Amino acid sequence: MPLTVVPVSSLVALNTAPLARAAQAYADLGLPVFPLVPRQKVPRVAHGFYRATTDLHQIRRWWSAWPEANIGIPTGAPSGLWVLDIDPRHGGLHALEMLERHARARGTPTPLQATLRQRTGGGGFHLCYRMPASPGVAPPNGAFAGYPGIDLKQTGGYIVASPSLHPSGCAYRWERDDGPVPFPAVLLKLWVEARARACTRILAPVLPPQHRQDVREPPGDRERAPDYWLHAALRKAAPGCRHNYACFLAIQLVCVVGCSFEEAEGWMREYVARVPQPLADPYGLDDALACLRYAWGKYAS
Numbered sequence: 001m002p003l004t005v006v007p008v009s010s011l012v013a014l015n016t017a018p019l020a021r022a023a024q025a026y027a028d029l030g031l032p033v034f035p036l037v038p039r040q041k042v043p044r045v046a047h048g049f050y051r052a053t054t055d056l057h058q059i060r061r062w063w064s065a066w067p068e069a070n071i072g073i074p075t076g077a078p079s080g081l082w083v084l085d086i087d088p089r090h091g092g093l094h095a096l097e098m099l100e101r102h103a104r105a106r107g108t109p110t111p112l113q114a115t116l117r118q119r120t121g122g123g124g125f126h127l128c129y130r131m132p133a134s135p136g137v138a139p140p141n142g143a144f145a146g147y148p149g150i151d152l153k154q155t156g157g158y159i160v161a162s163p164s165l166h167p168s169g170c171a172y173r174w175e176r177d178d179g180p181v182p183f184p185a186v187l188l189k190l191w192v193e194a195r196a197r198a199c200t201r202i203l204a205p206v207l208p209p210q211h212r213q214d215v216r217e218p219p220g221d222r223e224r225a226p227d228y229w230l231h232a233a234l235r236k237a238a239p240g241c242r243h244n245y246a247c248f249l250a251i252q253l254v255c256v257v258g259c260s261f262e263e264a265e266g267w268m269r270e271y272v273a274r275v276p277q278p279l280a281d282p283y284g285l286d287d288a289l290a291c292l293r294y295a296w297g298k299y300a301s
Contacts, residue, residue, distance in 0.1 A: 026073065033054075039169070078155075088124055245275075
């Protein structure tokens with residue numbers, strides 16, 4: 001990840017550079033770029049961020065054809081960056097304060113903003129982190145863990161980069177002197193907890209009536225069998241809600257069946273092996289086991 005050894009002043013200096021020169025400079029730093037429509041976030045080339053490159057010849061061709069094109073940088077694996085996009089218009093500043101408090105409550109001493117930071121043309125900002133080497137779980141692009149006004153951009157997303165212009169005419173600008181730090185592990189923990197809470201609320205009606213108020217009530221013979229809950233989860237686990245039903249299964253295995261962690265892990269592996277797995281949207285074992293770790297930490301005696 002080249003940015004770990006590049007002085008951030010190299011980026012700050014790009015705030016006043018011509019767009020074509022800035023695009024080449026990002027490539028020199030190891031960050032792939034692609035052109036966007038001037039003063040917009042829309043890709044100027046077919047296939048968008050999939051075309052991002054550090055090839056200087058291609059970059060010169062693009063910006064020779066479109067000298068006013070904004071600059072896009074793909075997030076995640078291509079650049080090595082995960083980005084929290086803070087949007088004050090949708091409550092992002094207040095949500096970031098809450099996120100900071102929740103992170104400190106879990107023992108994280110370093111402020112979340114102590115990393116590479118870019119002011120956006122729309123009045124928000126990007127907090128740029130080095131992506132985890134082995135995240136275990138990878139939150140999806142989009143709204144982060146129920147904190148309104150905060151989006152995560154990782155593999156499959158992109159950001160607009162300085163000195164691009166917002167539709168308002170305001171420029172994107174790098175403003176932090178800190179380098180990108182690793183994505184805080186506490187944020188992954190908060191995301192797992194938020195997803196587990198959400199799926200518990202969503203799936204409450206799925207529980208048999210005798211378990212809706214207290215999942216620790218003595219189960220009947222049928223509910224003591226882990227395959228009963230496996231089949232219940234698989235019946236509902238279509239693409240788009242497989243993670244919710246993984247959390248549902250994990251909670252039932254721990255709370256109702258009383259499995260050991262190792263026994264529950266075996267059933268979670270069976271769930272992943274049998275759940276629908278479209279080629280374009282696979283569901284991974286790491287995500288399922290994250291649900292189990294949450295359920296075990298929350299409910300195991």
